Amino acid sequence: MVGTFILVLCISGITASTNLRGVRAVLLEYATTAGLTIVVLIYSIGSISGAHVNPALTIAFAAFGYFPWSRVPLYILAQILGSIMAALMGEFIYGIKSDVMTTRPGQGCQAAFLAELIADFIVVFVIAAVTQQARSVGPLSGLVIGMSIALAVLITGPISGGSLNPARSLGPAIVSRNFDRIWIYLTAPVIGALLGALMYRVLRLRPIS
Template sequence: MPRCNKCLPVESWAASPTCLTDFPRPDVSLTRKLGAEFVGTFILIFGATAAPIVNQKYNGAETLIGNAASSGLAVMIVILSTGHISGAHLNPALTIAFAALRHFPWPQVPAYIAAQVSGSICAAYALKGIYHPFQSGGVTVPSVSTAQAFLVEFVITFNLLFVVTAVATDTRAVGELAGIAVGATVMLNILIAGPLSGASMNPVRTLGPAVAAGNYSQIWIYLIAPTIGAIVGATVYTLIKLKDEGDGGPVTPRQVRSFRRG
């Protein structure tokens, strides 16, 4: 088979290169992105889930404001620390929405989601080992009707992706403040929706703790509503944002940015 000069150096022990020995060299860049997504999602889920668990264990010590601050701060520090590596998606709904609007390549979507799901589940089991038997405090379950929970998750994820799309894809936005803007949006959403649905905004925020606690009550709401809300929120900002100077031609695929500098 033709050589691409991108194969691993296996010729020293293989008599002749074949389709079984011509392995492509690993994409180090993508590997680092996935590592950043895994660690970033782990930090986010650990911080966002630990606060409600502590609240349950210590009779409301954190309060709703503490829960909101914990999640908002976790989002902010992860964006500031890993945004330049992977874009700090941390959320399958965000990844799908960005891919749908051509801000992110579709071929990388499954790998990103796998890293996010893995980070969430690992964080949830770490919390289970630390705070057992109070794991149920970190599971997002609706305290209102199914329709109300679906609608509130849709709206707050719409809000989140509207802001994320603004600071991550529009060159006129103040990119250096992206972490603060997104963290503040998460805090606001939890303050207004936390008592209703848990204010997930993120399928893996619900999935990991649900797996660790074995509680899958109404989980479909938290998988579908945030994904639809994310796509609609990102689309609405894309439709209303100002065009770049001289931009009168057809829309072309954007550079993969998210929370990456440059």
């Protein structure tokens, strides 16, 4: 809960603060905020909860045996509650409607769906690789994961809003009661995450020639 709260509050904060200046959040600012927040969370709470702040990641890791299914419902509930609390806090701090913090497609539903799916595929593949092969990057794993998320947000931002996280989109949607095309952000990241974890599993099982 705490991790998702911090993540959504930081992401919503950069969006809201730029709106208060009368401009839209620059994509680079948004991506940098997302990436840096993940880096901070990995190094601060990674040893406590595994830094699970994304339901798509939690489901994918459980599906391939990297996380116990028995803990998935509680983790997802905590992630959603953390996102809702962050959206409410964002409204209180910045005095704006939570509509500003919702994610919306920029290039149509199909393009947004594919963008979210591909981005989560990449991110989860990277996460699986660096966490399951600790010796390859060692203490730099948090930086690698944060950079992959920042990159994913950069390439998906103009198309889908760069959510990559069902909880990140659902919290502000619940608070604002705006569920327009929310299905994209609830399904595409999960499918992409599952495919990313599957690809890593397949490559790990391939014999070295």
